[in-house]
Each structure stands twice: as structure tokens, then as C-alpha cells.
Amino acid sequence: MKRILVIGGNGQLGHCLQKLAPKYHDLYDFNFTGSSVLDITDYKQVDLVFAEYQPDFVINASAYTAVDLAETEVENAFAVNAEGVGNLASVCKDNNAILIHVSTDYVFDGETNLNYAEDDFTNPIGVYGTSKRKGEELALDNNPETVILRTSWLYSEFNKNFVKTMLHLFEVKDQLGIVGDQFGQPTNANDLAEAIMDIIDSGKKVFGIYHFSNYPETTWFDFANKIKEFSGSEIKLKSITTEEFPTPAKRPKRSTMSLDKIENDYNIEPKHWEKSLRDCIEILKLTNA
Numbered sequence: 001m002k003r004i005l006v007i008g009g010n011g012q013l014g015h016c017l018q019k020l021a022p023k024y025h026d027l028y029d030f031n032f033t034g035s036s037v038l039d040i041t042d043y044k045q046v047d048l049v050f051a052e053y054q055p056d057f058v059i060n061a062s063a064y065t066a067v068d069l070a071e072t073e074v075e076n077a078f079a080v081n082a083e084g085v086g087n088l089a090s091v092c093k094d095n096n097a098i099l100i101h102v103s104t105d106y107v108f109d110g111e112t113n114l115n116y117a118e119d120d121f122t123n124p125i126g127v128y129g130t131s132k133r134k135g136e137e138l139a140l141d142n143n144p145e146t147v148i149l150r151t152s153w154l155y156s157e158f159n160k161n162f163v164k165t166m167l168h169l170f171e172v173k174d175q176l177g178i179v180g181d182q183f184g185q186p187t188n189a190n191d192l193a194e195a196i197m198d199i200i201d202s203g204k205k206v207f208g209i210y211h212f213s214n215y216p217e218t219t220w221f222d223f224a225n226k227i228k229e230f231s232g233s234e235i236k237l238k239s240i241t242t243e244e245f246p247t248p249a250k251r252p253k254r255s256t257m258s259l260d261k262i263e264n265d266y267n268i269e270p271k272h273w274e275k276s277l278r279d280c281i282e283i284l285k286l287t288n289a
Helices: 012-024 043-053 074-094 127-142 162-172 189-202 220-231 260-266 273-288
Strands: 002-007 028-033 057-060 098-104 146-151 175-179 208-211 236-240
Touching: 002 012, 002 043, 012 028, 012 189, 043 074, 057 074, 074 098, 074 127, 098 127, 098 189, 127 146, 127 208, 146 189, 162 175, 162 220, 162 273, 175 220, 189 260, 189 273, 208 260, 220 236, 220 273
Parallel strands: 002 028, 002 057, 057 098, 098 146, 146 208, 175 236
Antiparallel strands: none
């Protein structure tokens, strides 16, 4: 039986993988680790954990994701998102393990009206995106048998995310202003978990960078409007500009990614974001009932 080690097992993607694991109990032996068990910035610790679990596949679902805080916590962001990823890739190579690493649309600057392809020029405009791009480079340099999945606007029924934040604010606010001039692709983390398992289960050894998200593009304002509609809220939402909602870190204006490569190489067909959002909200309704 093949062994899968999930790094960041307590994050929202890690929780989605835990939820999915029973479906594969006859095929794979899963082990989930959190930061309390494994500090990926410590090479020796990574080596010891590999010796214990001897994984055939490693899914790195861990990351420093505090986009605004990264602007001041530069060292921490690079330690986790770059150096830690390099450590995982090196130890994967030494142990003949395949690494699946999750990256972000924030490696792009968003200054285009076209969908970004995997080999398009990257130009991150903040520390978070820069640290994630460095992690991509180290992963592929240290272990060519790495699959990098860039994703965007991740949410689920687990942990903190935009959807759950909106649902909470809908209950305590009468009106909200939501940015309407930033474009991207919301992604249900459950769909990303399924895509990861499809890649592993395919048996293919096709490596490199891939884009995965739900489709098509939307804005944060339109995304919030659908959350409102599907949840039955009566809150008033107002579209505002990025300038009206300044943040310490700049966000890409339009970071929409092409999804053709993953469909062509792995036959993975992304879902419409509205369907995946509705599924998530239905789960949250049952959870809160």
C-alpha cells in the first residue's frame, strides 16, 4: 500500500484531505501532521519525520498565508513558504517520494486582461507572493519530481476563509462594502483535495507547475453576492474600489489562471464556482443547525 504524508493536516486543505481519505482507505495509508509535530523549516526534523513515515507521496498543504502580515514578517514568510518547501523537496528526492506542493495566483502581478498560463512571467507584488514564488523555484530545483498546484481564493467549511467571514458578518452587519475591481477564481478546498488525489491516483509521472481552481472568474463583490443569495441573507452589499479599502499588501487586480493544462495532462475538469459555493454553504447550514 502506498503511503501519503500530508503536511499541514490541520489547515483547511488538510481537513478536506482528511475528509476524503476514507474513500481511498484500500489504496493509501494516510498520515497527517501539523506544525506542532513537524516544523518544515527544520531540515533535520523533516528528515526524521520522513524516516518514520517513509512516504511515497508528500502533499504540502502548509503555508504562511497571512498576506498583509507578511509585509512586516518577511523572514517568517520566507522561512515557511520558501526554505521549508525547499527542505521538503530535498528530502523527497533523497527518499524517492513525489512532492505535491500548493502555491498561489499571487505569484502574478495581475496587470493583464488575459488568463495566466503556467509558463507566463511571474511578477509578485507583495512579500507573500514573492515567498511563494521562491518556494516554487526551490521545490523544482531540489526535486524535479514535484507537482506544483497554483490555486486561488481558497475556502471551505473548515477554518477561517472569505466565505465563513462573510456569513458571520451577514449576521452582525446591516451593510457591507466589498471590493468589486479585483478579479479571480474562487476555489472550494474540497475540489482541490479531489484534484490532488486524482493526480496521485492517475499513476502518471508528469511533473511541473499546474493551475487549479473553480471557474469562471468573478470579483469579490459578485462572490459575496452569491454567498448572500445562497445563504438567504438580506444584508445590503455595496461595491467599492481597491482604493476605498486599502490593505498593507497589494493584491493582483486580475489573477485569473488558465486551467487547460491540468485538464489535458490529468483529465481533471474544474467545476463552476457557483456550484461548489452552494455545496459549501449547504454543508455549513447543516453544521450550524
